Amino acid sequence: MKRIWTIIGGVSGWILGGPIGALIGAAAGEYLTSTDSSEKKEREARRFTTGGKRTGRDHTQAGDFHLSLLVLSAVVIKADGVVDQRELDFVRSKFVSLFGKEKANESFRIFKSLVDKDIQTAQITEQIRRNMAHSGRLQLVHFLFGIALADGSVDATELNVIRKIARNLYISDADFESIRATYNPASNLESAYKILEIDNNATDDQVKKAYRKMAVKYHPDKLQHLGEDVIKAGQAKFLKVQEAYDSICKARGI
Numbered sequence: 607m608k609r610i611w612t613i614i615g616g617v618s619g620w621i622l623g624g625p626i627g628a629l630i631g632a633a634a635g636e637y638l639t640s641t642d643s644s645e646k647k648e649r650e651a652r653r654f655t656t657g658g659k660r661t662g663r664d665h666t667q668a669g670d671f672h673l674s675l676l677v678l679s680a681v682v683i684k685a686d687g688v689v690d691q692r693e694l695d696f697v698r699s700k701f702v703s704l705f706g707k708e709k710a711n712e713s714f715r716i717f718k719s720l721v722d723k724d725i726q727t728a729q730i731t732e733q734i735r736r737n738m739a740h741s742g743r744l745q746l747v748h749f750l751f752g753i754a755l756a757d758g759s760v761d762a763t764e765l766n767v768i769r770k771i772a773r774n775l776y777i778s779d780a781d782f783e784s785i786r787a788t789y790n791p792a793s794n795l796e797s798a799y800k801i802l803e804i805d806n807n808a809t810d811d812q813v814k815k816a817y818r819k820m821a822v823k824y825h826p827d828k829l830q831h832l833g834e835d836v837i838k839a840g841q842a843k844f845l846k847v848q849e850a851y852d853s854i855c856k857a858r859g860i
Contacts, residue, residue: 620666620670620733620736620737621669621670621673621674621737624729624733625726625729625730625733626673626674626677626730626733626734629677629720629723629725629730630673630676630677630716630720632719632723633716633719633720633723634716634719666737666738666739666742666831666832667831667832668831668832668833668835668836670737670738671738671742671745671746671832671833671836672705672713672833672835674730674734674738674746675746675749675750676713676716676717676720677720677725677730678727678730678731678746678750678771679697679717679749679750679753680717680720680721680723680725681725681727681730681767681771682750682753682754682764682767682768682771683697683721683753684721684725685763685764685766685767686761686763686764689721692757693756693757694718694721696756696757697714697717697753697756698710698714699756700752700753700756701713701714701717704749704752704835704839705835706835709835727770727771727774728774731771731774731775732774734746734775735774735775735776739828740776741823741824741828741829742829742832742836743775743776743777744777744781744785744823744824745829745832745836745839745840745843746775747768747771747772747775747777747781747782747785748785748788748839748843749839750768750771751768751785751786751788751789752789752839754768755789760789765786769782772785780803781803783800783803784800784801784802784803784820785843786800787800787801788801788843788846795853795854795857797850798849798850798851798853798854799850799854801820801846801847801850802816802817802820802847802850802851802854803816803819803820804816810858810860813851813854813855813858813860817847817851820847821844821847821848824840824843824844824847825840825844826840826841826844828840
């Protein structure tokens with residue numbers, strides 16, 4: 607087990623308590639680490655279940671993000687009620703592209719166990735929302751779209767599940783549509799406006815203001831604590847924001 611968490615990355619106390627720690631522990635055959643006392647786990651669980659307030663700091667580490675993604679990915683892949691080997695193969699290949707072969711192998715072993723478990727999505731998303739900063743939650747939704755697209759398309763059921771997860775994570779509908787537009791296979795002006803969260807009636811000044819706002823929201827510096835995998839994905843979104851702005855400017859001659 608120690609090898610798994612060394613590869614995946616650091617795990618904070620908040621992930622040990624509540625539903626995520628229980629699910630991962632069951633999927634892996636034991637709790638996240640044998641060195642954590644039962645008293646600590648119970649204390650963390652109480653903090654979650656009693657609605658303890660956040661300190662205002664984001665204590666999320668790379669491993670916390672990774673484990674949250676594994677659980678939510680299992681929810682998405684089960685959305686249509688059927689999980690076949692072809693889908694699992696696609697997800698595994700997606701993990702390889704996201705995390706590299708070694709980390710993907712360890713992740714996928716846990717993921718396959720999670721797929722067979724009853725996941726209480728509302729509880730999972732509440733735990734994440736209480737402990738992970740908005741920038742990290744935005745990136746989770748990005749990754750979920752990537753997982754859903756592993757077989758080439760996002761069907762209506764998967765889309766609805768990701769939308770529900772996003773809302774439970776307090777991701778606005780505008781942010782959701784911006785992320786969705788990023789994965790639009792046909793890059794067009796309509797998608798560019800959605801990425802910047804404005805419509806085509808916006809003034810030139812509003813376009814510039816929207817670009818600055820999105821550039822700050824998606825700057826990769828906000829993801830430094832989540833590891834190289836997440837930073838790279840954040841950079842991709844940041845570039846999409848830049849490309850969307852350039853496309854609009856070119857169309858408007860500004």
